[in-house]
Amino acid sequence: MREVFQQELREVQDRLVETAELVADSIEKATRAFNRSDVTLAEEVIADDYRIDQLTVALDELAITILARQQPVARDLRIVVSALRISASLERMGDMSTHISQLARYRYPDKVVLKSLRPTFAELGRLDVEIARKLVELLRTEDVVLAEEIRNEDDKVDALHLHVFDKVLGATWKGEAVETVDVTLASRYHERFADHAVSIAKKVQYLVTGDWDPEKSAP
Secondary structure (H helix, E strand, C coil), rough: CHHHHHHHHHHHHHHHHHHHHHHHHHHHHHHHHHCCCHHHHHHHHHHHHHHHHHHHHCCCCCCHHHHHCCCHHHHHHHHHHHHHHHHHHHHHHHHHHCCCCCHHHHHHCCCCCCHHHHHHHHHHHHHHHHHHHHHHHHHHHHHHHHHHHHHHHHHHHHHHHHHHHHHHCCCCCCCCCCCHHHHHHHHHHHHHHHHHHHHHHHHHHHHHHHCCCCHCCCC
16 A cells, blocks of 8 residues: 555556646746747647646645555655645746746737836846756755755746846836836746746755745745
8 A cells, every 4th residue: 555655656656747847848848929929839838738737636646646545654645745836836836937938929029128128038038948947957956956946946037037127117118008017927937937937946955854944945
């Protein structure tokens, strides 16, 4: 019975990794669609979001079944409960990719942001993709060094997010109202994507080390 339980826990981890891989692919395509005004790629991201949703639902059902049948305790219980919370964060990360793609589709054939901010959003996209790829490896290997790297990359995303706000609130901003809203939303979506990754990294680090530092937890 114990062997079956351990196999189920491994399946939970495998499904988390699979979902995280889809999320990483999603944000990579979304940022390309956003920065290049590629409506075909944007629509692909939007259409594929259901796959992430389906995987997270199936994972949640598996975790709930384990809780009911195996009644895990101590670390095993934390693993299953954490999987439920990680699954929810991955689903939200997929949503952020979709929102970014929707902005690209709505403004096609124009680009969403003015020329002055395009390098900033290119860097935001690059960082989000890097964070997502690191998250896949973290879930696969439980290497806590990756958790720290994700936090460090998130700090860079936060700084760029603040830069966007400073820009649109500055006296030299030339954007119309709709452009201001689009830029603000897009920046927020990138920032929240990274925040969810940090939240997951914190949970994995806690499972591995038993150390929970509220000061470093994601908002």
